[in-house]
Amino acid sequence: MAKSDTKKMTASKRPEDPGRRDFIVIATNAMAGLGAVAVAWPLIDQMNPAADTLALANIEVDVSKIAEGQSITVKWRGKPVFIRHRTEDEIARASATDMSDLRDPESDQARAEKPDYLVLVGVCTHLGCVPLGQKTGEVRGDYDGWFCPCHGSHYDTSGRIRKGPAPTNLEVPPYTFLSDSVIRIG
Amino acid sequence: MSAEKFQNPVVRWIDHRLPVFSMLDHEKYDYPVPKNLNYMWNFGVLAGLSLAIMIITGIVLAMSYTAHVDYAFDAVERIMRDVNHGWMIRYIHMNAASFFFVVVYIHIFRGLYYGSYKAPRELLWILGVVIFLLMMATAFMGYVLPWGQMSFWGATVITNLFSAIPVVGDSIVTLLWGGFSVDNPTLNRFFSLHYLMPFVIAGVVVLHIIALHRFGSNNPIGIDASGPQDTISFHPYYTMKDMVGIAVFLLLLAMAVFFFPNAMGHPDNYIPANPLQTPAHIVPEWYFLPFYAILRAVPDKLGGVLLMFGAIAVLFVLPWLDRSPVRSARFRPLFRIFFWLLLIDAVVLGYLGGKPADGIYVVLSRIATAWYFLHFLVILPLLSVFETTKPLPKSISEPVLGASKGAA
Ligand code: HEM
Numbered sequence: 001m002a003k004s005d006t007k008k009m010t011a012s013k014r015p016e017d018p019g020r021r022d023f024i025v026i027a028t029n030a031m032a033g034l035g036a037v038a039v040a041w042p043l044i045d046q047m048n049p050a051a052d053t054l055a056l057a058n059i060e061v062d063v064s065k066i067a068e069g070q071s072i073t074v075k076w077r078g079k080p081v082f083i084r085h086r087t088e089d090e091i092a093r094a095s096a097t098d099m100s101d102l103r104d105p106e107s108d109q110a111r112a113e114k115p116d117y118l119v120l121v122g123v124c125t126h127l128g129c130v131p132l133g134q135k136t137g138e139v140r141g142d143y144d145g146w147f148c149p150c151h152g153s154h155y156d157t158s159g160r161i162r163k164g165p166a167p168t169n170l171e172v173p174p175y176t177f178l179s180d181s182v183i184r185i186g
Numbered sequence: 187m188s189a190e191k192f193q194n195p196v197v198r199w200i201d202h203r204l205p206v207f208s209m210l211d212h213e214k215y216d217y218p219v220p221k222n223l224n225y226m227w228n229f230g231v232l233a234g235l236s237l238a239i240m241i242i243t244g245i246v247l248a249m250s251y252t253a254h255v256d257y258a259f260d261a262v263e264r265i266m267r268d269v270n271h272g273w274m275i276r277y278i279h280m281n282a283a284s285f286f287f288v289v290v291y292i293h294i295f296r297g298l299y300y301g302s303y304k305a306p307r308e309l310l311w312i313l314g315v316v317i318f319l320l321m322m323a324t325a326f327m328g329y330v331l332p333w334g335q336m337s338f339w340g341a342t343v344i345t346n347l348f349s350a351i352p353v354v355g356d357s358i359v360t361l362l363w364g365g366f367s368v369d370n371p372t373l374n375r376f377f378s379l380h381y382l383m384p385f386v387i388a389g390v391v392v393l394h395i396i397a398l399h400r401f402g403s404n405n406p407i408g409i410d411a412s413g414p415q416d417t418i419s420f421h422p423y424y425t426m427k428d429m430v431g432i433a434v435f436l437l438l439l440a441m442a443v444f445f446f447p448n449a450m451g452h453p454d455n456y457i458p459a460n461p462l463q464t465p466a467h468i469v470p471e472w473y474f475l476p477f478y479a480i481l482r483a484v485p486d487k488l489g490g491v492l493l494m495f496g497a498i499a500v501l502f503v504l505p506w507l508d509r510s511p512v513r514s515a516r517f518r519p520l521f522r523i524f525f526w527l528l529l530i531d532a533v534v535l536g537y538l539g540g541k542p543a544d545g546i547y548v549v550l551s552r553i554a555t556a557w558y559f560l561h562f563l564v565i566l567p568l569l570s571v572f573e574t575t576k577p578l579p580k581s582i583s584e585p586v587l588g589a590s591k592g593a594a
């Protein structure tokens with residue numbers, strides 16, 4: 001009853017300002033909505049990586065013990081990181097590749113700070129399996145780099161995607177050479 | 187007023203204040219059900235039973251389970267070896283999950299065949315698809331809990347699906363993981379959600395049933411009951427018929443649990459999770475295989491993910507794709523053929539989803555995927571216009587009593 005009365009009043013007695021009450025209602029609802037979002041955000045954001053998870057974010061590795069043509073896998077942020085001491089032939093093939101042959105064009109120089117050592121996150125950019133090719137004797141795909149058995153992605157000797165469903169090259173993690181033999185990843 | 191219905195004074199006292207008995211009584215006796223339901227109508231009750239079994243065994247399992255990457259695998263092994271009856275409880279939980287999906291798939295195809303998704307049952311159908319989605323999420327997260335190789339890599343591949351979303355994909359995946367890979371935070375939240383979601387499902391089931399009781403069950407000939415002569419009360423007629431189905435269901439479940447408990451699982455899940463090594467051939471649980479085949483059929487990452495979710499999305503809009511006024515396939519000669527083709531297509535997709543993604547399997551997956559969408563998006567709308575349907579009987583009683591009185 002009160003509601004229709006007020007409505008009538010706004011409509012008839014204040015014809016100059018019919019939208020005023022609507023505005024108040026909309027503004028109130030908008031504030032309540034903002035409040036709800038502000039409350040919901042911490043509840044969602046708590047799912048993001050916690051401070052201690054972020055703190056574990058870098059490691060140091062001695063690469064001098066990796067023989068030419070061998071790879072090691074280290075764990076960084078819970079993921080495998082591939083470090084490969086490449087052969088001359090692998091480096092030559094990686095840098096000779098024509099950019100127009102690549103799905104995700106990137107030169108080998110841009111991917112390996114020192115061409116001898118290739119550092120890659122060993123996670124297929126399709127759906128996250130670990131590609132094969134680290135151990136001697138494993139399948140290495142059509143381009144002699146890595147091969148992901150999950151849905152058949154082939155990576156070349158620079159870790160670039162050449163064939164299969166993966167959209168992008170194997171990621172190169174941020175790393176720096178602390179000395180000639182030690183790198184810090186992260 | 188309705189309290190007089192009950193003989194027991196305690197029941198009468200309670201019902202006067204809290205009319206739960208009247209409500210149950212109303213559903214049991216006053217709820218008219220078409221008298222021609224066949225055994226396909228058992229599967230709703232069986233789905234409810236499955237959910238109850240899952241919740242009961244799950245709560246019991248949770249009493250001995252530890253959601254931590256260092257302890258989860260051992261906790262499940264301890265359940266299997268040391269906890270009293272633990273092996274049986276876990277095998278029931280594992281196998282009943284598969285049975286739940288069998289039952290729900292039959293329930294869904296029943297709906298497809300008899301046109302149960304059509305007006306006025308659109309919301310009932312949509313709530314069913316919502317339940318199906320929630321079940322898939324629940325089962326997926328449950329499968330991660332034992333923290334075996336398949337748990338870990340299944341979780342990795344499925345959560346990575348979201349990375350296909352442009353721009354925000356990677357942030358969403360990090361949010362889901364709570365880290366930079368599937369790890370302890372992921373396991374913890376999956377346990378939390380795996381515990382919660384079955385109760386959400388139970389809530390949606392209540393809505394599903396409220397929607398069902400609004401217009402009552404559909405039936406094999408798909409026409410509305412024209413009066414009391416076409417219906418019988420749920421109790422005792424259908425409670426008894428459901429008991430038969432329940433007995434068979436429990437018999438088969440017991441057979442699986444006691445004789446082939448691991449037949450529907452994957453042996454690699456008895457190897458503890460190793461984040462540095464992917465198993466040579468990863469497959470999801472069998473009930474996801476058709477969708478997995480669709481995902482892999484598309485050579486493009488985003489496209490594959492979209493099509494996979496699209497395969498379920500079409501079910502939501504099905505009531506508006508199939509506009510034929512005739513519900514039951516019994517009176518739709520062409521629709522019936524296409525129904526069986528769709529069923530075969532779904533089975534073929536399931537088979538292909540379990541095969542390696544190369545060579546002929548990829549080609550076949552593409553054909554089967556194309557057919558799936560063609561069925562819903564092209565064939566059904568066309569059939570609704572061009573198909574000549576058979577004449578419908580005047581009432582549910584007519585085909586039975588009209589043909590031969592003795593056979594009824
Ligand atoms: C919709 C209902 C449910 C479904 C479809 C479901 C499905 C599953 C599946 C597929 C597994 C993996 C089994 C295995 O391979 O080991 C699992 C494990 C588990 N579930 Fe459920 N579940 C449901 C309800 C529940 C509930 C209500 C709880 C209560 C907390 C629960 C607690 C657990 C626990 C503790 C495990 C780990 C132990 C194990 O792996 O056997 N589940 N669930």
Ligand code: FES
Binds near residue numbers: 125129165
């Ligand atoms: S995850 Fe590597 S090809 Fe799909």
